[in-house]
Amino acid sequence: MKTQVIHSLTTDFESFVHQTEEGIEFWLARDLQKLLGYTAWRNFKNVISKSQIACEASGQKVENHFVDVDKMAIVKK
Numbered sequence: 001m002k003t004q005v006i007h008s009l010t011t012d013f014e015s016f017v018h019q020t021e022e023g024i025e026f027w028l029a030r031d032l033q034k035l036l037g038y039t040a041w042r043n044f045k046n047v048i049s050k051s052q053i054a055c056e057a058s059g060q061k062v063e064n065h066f067v068d069v070d071k072m073a074i075v076k077k
Helices: 002-015 027-037 041-057
Strands: none
Touching: 027 041
């Protein structure tokens, strides 16, 4: 992969970062879905499930890396 493409992808990825008050960085799945080009949530949800399985298989605790978050939708009138 060309260096320019890698820098562009990194910049795009970092533009979606959120941060807790303690300075811990995190990304929301809905943001990553768009960034990675998934148009349907059901397809991206499968990616998340596979990622959780890989996390567990590597000896990591899934709950330390994947947190369920409910984000309220804002309805514009």
